[in-house]
Amino acid sequence: MSKPIAYIVFIATAAFFALFFIWPIATTVEEAFIDDGQFTLDFVAHIFADPLYIEGLSNAFLIATFSTLTALLIAMPMALIADRYIFPGKTLLGSLVLVPLILPPFVGAIGIKQILGQEGALNILLSKTGLVDMSAPPDWLGEGRFWGVVIMNALHLYPILYLNITAALANLDPAMEESAQNLGATPWCRFRRITLPLAMPGIFAGATIVFIWSFTELGVPLMFDYQRVTSVQIFNGIKDIGGNPMPYALVAVMLGFSVILYIAGKHFFGRNNFTMTGRAAISTKQRKASPLVGMLCSGFFACIISLAIFPHIGVILMSLATDWYHSVLPQSLTLQHYSDALGHELTVPSIANSLKYSSISTLLDLVLGIAIAYVIVRSRIPGRNILDAISMLPLAVPGLVLAFGYLAMTREGQPFHFLLPEGNPTLILVIAYAVRRLPYVVRSAVAGFQQTSVDLEEAAQNLGATPLRTLKRVTIPLITANLIAGGLLAFAFAMLEVSDSLILAQQQPHYPITKAIYTLFGALGNGHFLASALGVWSMIFLAITIIGASIALGKKLGALFRV
Amino acid sequence: MVSITIDNVSKRFGKTLALDNISLHIEAGELFFLLGSSGCGKTTLLRHIAGFYAPDKGKILFGKDDVTNTPPHKRNTAMMFQSYALWPHMSVAKNVAFGLEEQRMQKQEIRNNVSEALHTVKMAECSERKINELSGGQQQRVALARALIVRPRCLLLDEPLSNLDAKLRLEMRSEIRRICKEFGLTAIYVTHDQKEALSIADRIAVLDSGTVSQVGTPQEIYRSPRSKSVAGFIGETNFVPGTVKASNADGRVEVTTRHGSFIGRKASPAWEPVIADSVTLSIRPEAFTVSESNSETNSITGKLASLTYLGEIAQYGIAMEGDTLLQVAELNPSILHHPGEVEFHASVDPDDVVIINN
Known part of the structure; x- marks a missing residue:
């Protein structure tokens, strides 16, 4: 790659990041700390003086801690099993395990409420067997539905940990454990003293993402109507955003916490990034489980998967129910809600809007991702590692923070007000979606370039193909699978994006699906059912996209997620 | 077919000087080897010739055409990569057709050319196969066909045989020479395998840490190495330090060593030996003849320390005075000498003693 082109790409992407990543964060922070041109800590101090905000922060912290722990508890044994054993149905189960990641969690919240709520299906079922007294039913979701939020977060986010831990374990040299075994260490001792410490950087990387994600998650607590958490407090603060600096201060505090957490974690766990010297063949490590153990492994995976999709099964039932109250299952089924949902003035435009925003942002991601990955892998310019690092940053910054920043920078009178012409959020939403999901595309494109030998590109140039033709005829076709995988993740996440969508789309004609679901859910009458039906519609869309792409690729579903 | 001139080319990567002022001239139609150990710059x-690197200074000419700043896709060189670099998403025929497609040739014409090229490399039956269905030798042939089909100005081969097994390597190296000569190609062949170079090269350039140590025909390189590094790299040899005792009119030089005195020939004709000059003798193990008794010059006497029997050759290690070990090889040995025998004698012809000025 020629140096001038590399520098142009570098400068262009750096400028994009400066404008749409640094700038919005800076604007938010500025609002939080500047009053009448003067630096002030008053707003932040005010937060720590207000018991309501303190409670919100501590709840967010607790939610994040318990969500991460629960997700770890689910993901760790699965990853260990997948790393060690070959068991029946492993390929299929190994792919399905990742599906919850793209199931919209705040839609699942509807289902969980219906099943685990005080008057929900579980209590009714238990009361029929006499275990539960319906006059004083147990509250499975906890006070203010705290546990509901935790369960939903954990069931949604454990695949991130699973992916990170399996990757970390796969990189371990089997000889590490074998030598411990050879020296007489018991299995538990090997796990505690060898495997766990060596896999720690991977576990930590995943746990950080899960923690920050659930710390700032907006959609799930909102659907549970769990008000006493910072993210919801910020969201509610938007209504009077004009003069009120408190939401900004809250966002700044949240950002501060996330960054401190990230740095602290990196300091304690991430420092020793053990590089493995040689690797033995993987086949020596994975062994076929005996029929009984194999059944147990398959059973365990199947259990977790059904548990993870069970909120969404609740949603599907809900969307089909004529009425579902005080009964284990809906009394009777109907397709009425689907046709009603399609007839509603909110739904069809919202689907169209989401498809439009998501596909344009995915295209933008692909262009940026290929360019950035090309510079990172194929050029030798000095700044390429910095580019690599900054393109990963959106993973560490809460979506809520960015959404707020975009809101602030497009207000009237701000230089970027033109991105929100007459309240039409198309441009700013496309940019917001693209920035948030760029890391997935960059990672997958980088992996693609790294797997593709430079020789293959040079051979094409050597035979007379210009650099652009080489990219088109050799490089892109060879990394298509990676690009589709990264692009699909970006698209799926954009379709289900909550923070940006709820905050930036403020006029009904421009609502994306998520905001439409949220609005319908709060509507009186059959709102719950319509929201569920729309939720199912969106899941169907996602399923079609992903299955279609996997057929087009001629690959198994799972390969799409192994970015 | 074109001659290639490398004119004072230097290239630095970070702190290492990868090419240090290299000049070479390769004749049109020549099969020219760049030979050296790994990291020598070959x-x-x-x-640089393919255009993937630009020199820091110096020029590269194809004929009279200065291509120093021409991008790779406009040079019309065809390179065979060590990894073959066959595109896994295209069939054999598609791979081979690529270069012609980039030249916008007519479809029918491309098809004819492809089948002809595959025929040349004996791969006509495999045209619709996928790359990962081919064996190493077959991939090598496809890579060759892909390079030849564009009628390149020169063919560049980067260790093309290193991924093949020993037997296939022998077969393919003569095949490569046959095809190069049949097409009249100027070909530059990079290898660290001296047997490959000696067996099929027209001329060889031996490279060492970014400089050219010697250029010559295989025989010149093997029999008259100009420097210790060339002598040591090509084949096996014994180095014996010594000082010049006399310089004869017929070009022969007499040298005193700790193992006796030797008469040999000068490595470089330009060198005028002066008495007491310090020199190194290079004597190939197979140049020695095992003899019954010692003579005054050009012979060694020592204790037999080791025997390695290889069938066609017996290799002897002779322990000399002062802890030096000399290697002697006997071709087609009928009687084997075993370590422990008291005295071992061998002599060498003055023609086979190369005297290198230190």
């Missing part, structure tokens, strides 16, 4: 030089 592949770097080849990639």
